Amino acid sequence: MRKPLPIKALFDSDYIDQQVYVAGWLRSARRGKRFSFAVLNDGSCFQSLQIVIDNSRFPAHVLDNLHTGGCIAVEGTVVRSPGREQAIELQAQNITIFGTADPATYPLQKKQHSLEFLRTIAHLRPRTRFFSAVLRIRNTLSYAIHQFFQERGFFYIHTPIITASDCEGAGELFQVTTFDLNDVPKQDGMVDYQQDFFGKPAYLTVSGQLNVETTALALTKVYTFGPTFRAEHSNTPRHLAEFWMVEPEMAFYDLEDTMDLAEEFLKNIIQKVLDNHQDDLAFLSQFNQVDLTERLKRVIQEPYERLPYTEAIAILEASKKNFQFPVKWGIDLKTEHERYLTEEYFKKPVIVYNYPAEVKAFYMRQNDDGKTVAAMDVLFPEVGEIIGGSQREERYERLLQRIQTLGLKIEDYHWYLAIRQYGSAPHSGFGLGLERLVQFCTGMANIRDTIPFPRAYGLLNF
């Protein structure tokens, strides 16, 4: 099949007076007496291409079927546009109609639709300027994440989607089963999992971290980047039940090395959005009412503030602010505390580290003070925590003791403990929720607008 030239190419270099073949979806079509105008977009870039159609050269069945939403291919000559709103346009010589769209029923109009409405037509919203811009930026971030780690000698590891137990306590689990739930096999009144697919209970992963640690203690620097599933009943614009998470894990990295890496990582991938998406950012800035270029530059230019938890608490206590959640040593930082630190006190990203052990996960490395663990959170203005990470507890006895203290089952963690028993090494890592970063970079207020088909509590359409 003949391959169309991406419309992006027409705007990136000079095609004036050249014959080209393009294809895409009509954003609008205006019929005139002598000329018709069609606005064609193929998603390759923010811009659309104006097609100029001399009505006398085309039969009625072509002209009658040019409507918003239709898919066409056009062969024609690129010329400078006499119109003010575009530099170039295409004089059509041949038009192929691939798919019509009945304007009486096609839901998208050539006007701004509410994001709420677009969520109800998730199968069509990639055709909008809003959503295509978000998807392009999401792609750039994903690619930049791989580039960043690949260029630094990290290996991409595929951790399992189905897991045998809640190995982090990171959240509520989705159970996986092939049982007919109307007729579950039972033994002594309890579900007989021996008859289930795996012969035991199975779940969707809430984090690849514990699995990826085993490969860090073999390949030294690794990362996993895949879907994650949490069954929390969270009903907010910041939570999804299915989201994508990046988790690097490095042997011979301590907490400070990890903070260095996290900062370099964020600056690197956000820079790529600035480098490649001026049009998308300008559009999203206008409609999300935030200067995204400014927002992104702000987290790239300056060094992030690094602050032990204990000092963060002291700053919050000294602030005399009337927080909804009172501040005292031992609490986990709430959104309002994070925002005070990043937006009012330091006015830039802040990395808080050495948190009280009680508010952090069992696997984090215990500090010598006996109270805190080597954890760190990168906090961004406006969004709060964007990265959470830690140095892992590599000392077998310490980890075993912690697992026992928290009442976790040792047999569930036998392999996780075993890598501390044989050739253990200091190691660290962090996790980044992709959609939260897409939210930050695009200014989308609702995380459901950062992924093509959002899944959330009570929400599973399409």
Added chain:
RNA sequence: GCCCUAGUAGCUCAGCGGUUAGAGCGGGUGGCUGUUAACCACCAGGUCGGGGGUUCGAAUCCCUCCUAGGGCGCCA
């Protein structure tokens, strides 16, 4: 899980006890036009989210359910 707000035409909304429920956009028809979310005229389009109640009378007040959005918690 808790709290708040809102569901009226395909979309965005007005109407908030009293005739036959309105506008803009979108759609159809006609006109006009190198147009720019074009423009002008006419036409079609609604069980006012579902159910129950109060009232002479309910889109409007009350109860309840559903759906959507926002705030908080949990978290990434």
